[in-house]
Amino acid sequence: MLSDVREQLGRALFHRVAGPEGPARRARIHGSPGPRWFGPERPIRTVHGDASMFVGGLSALLLQSLHPLAMAAVAEHSGYRGDPWGRLQRTSTFLAVTTYGTAADAQRAVDRVRGIHQRVRGTTAGGAPYHAADPHLLGWVHASETDSFLRAHERYGARPLDAAGYDGYVADTARIAEALGVADPPRDRRELAERLAAYRPELRVTAEARAAARFLLLRPPVPLAARPFYGVLAANAVSLLPSWARALLRLPRVPLVEDITVRPAGLALTRTIRWAMNPPPPPPPD
Template sequence: MSVVERLRARVGDALFLRIAGPGGYAERDRIHLTPGPRWFAPDSPIRRVHGDSATFVGGLRALLLQSLHPLAMAGVAGHSGYRGDPWGRLARTSTFLGYTTFATAEHAQEMVDRVRAVHERVRGRAPDGRPYRASDPHLLTWVHVAEADSFLAAHQRYGEKPLSADEADEYVAQSGQVARALGAEDVPRTVAELAASLNAYRGELEATPAALDAARFLLREPPLPWSARGPYRLLAAGAVALLPAWARSSLEIDSPFGRILGGPAGGVAVRAVRWGIDPVARQGRRW
């Protein structure tokens, strides 16, 4: 193995373990090596989107967009530990995505049941006094809409093989299947319905102090060593560039630099991640 290949292997392992957590390889084996029917076919749009390195950008965009709903953000701030344990939260999210996209139908349903049980315990009051429940179908739909819109936008901009229009509609329908299993209602089934649903939530969205704090944390104070902050900032710039202009303005993260160079920066970062993680994928170690 050449020096470059060894470097790629080390980078790939580091990326995978950072995303999937210390037990990531064991979870990966359970996801891929357990025989049985799956929710989605091997070459389905949802597998293509969630298996591409562009999900790094899409996931960050989704977190920023989701933070604009005051009740959803109150739940995150009060229960997720995003400041105290951000990598643990990332590992839990990526594991859920891995199971529901690639695992057997039995294991996917087990993961959904586990998350629903957690959601039942997450409740409280936002700073303005309004009650919230993580199991609220309306909030679940918002979280799903923000995620589906973000993953799709990132894939179409930075993915290795962008989807056709029909495939994009199929992706929305397939990701909606998971959202409905979690308890979401009125889930969009096409790209047009996804855009309409996102717009319908606009009147409920607000950049609360918690949302602004989350944006600062994600974009300016990432829990990374200094050596990794440069590449991360490229990913972050790509995520910000994909946000709607109204979301960038609300979160106070709009800038001429981001509008002009954020997209190219995100492209460079995704290609770099793909370069590092491809050896892991070839060894069957990727979600």
């Protein structure tokens, strides 16, 4: 039965993204009474609740890797190779709690992350010091993530927002960024573009960044049966990157192939994910 396939696929995807405690966490996040940072009308709820986040999240990881200090911190402290699904589940839980959870739970999630950031420090292979709590470094992670999620939703979202809506999304994410310690985060799309441009002189491809790209694009931690679907996800994540980022990563653009095959396949994949993870409500009782 098609409904059984839908249920099994949705359950498998949710388990991967949210982990074994996902259902209980989801019930708490959405069901706990109390004020929220963002009301149901806010753009952040629309963007973060869409299947386009699968593409945007992978694209964000590739883009973030271009800052040598951020990449060194990830390579040395995140354990993304040894426990990639655990890292994904922790990230998705943080996004869910801060987007949909109560204000108290959102603040507790932010406090936990800030505590982790305080402990993450070291030096790059070239001897440059880094500290994950550095507001400037946090600003890069925030700007690159926000831009990637926005780009993904604009291209693959079920209901793309208008210009004012995407400005509102950037303003919403600034609320979380400030709580994490980012100084003066961008508040609209123009400021976001300016902020990304300001970071460009600091960006380059390190050995750690190349290793991360190989891991994410060529050696993903997924079963062989799922590799073709992950390949579609990865190709669309790459196509979402700004042209300058692709050039740094040496990921060339092939316009005809991307326009005719990659993007349509990405749209089909995100529709399938959306179909599986957002089943229709049960019919009303007689």
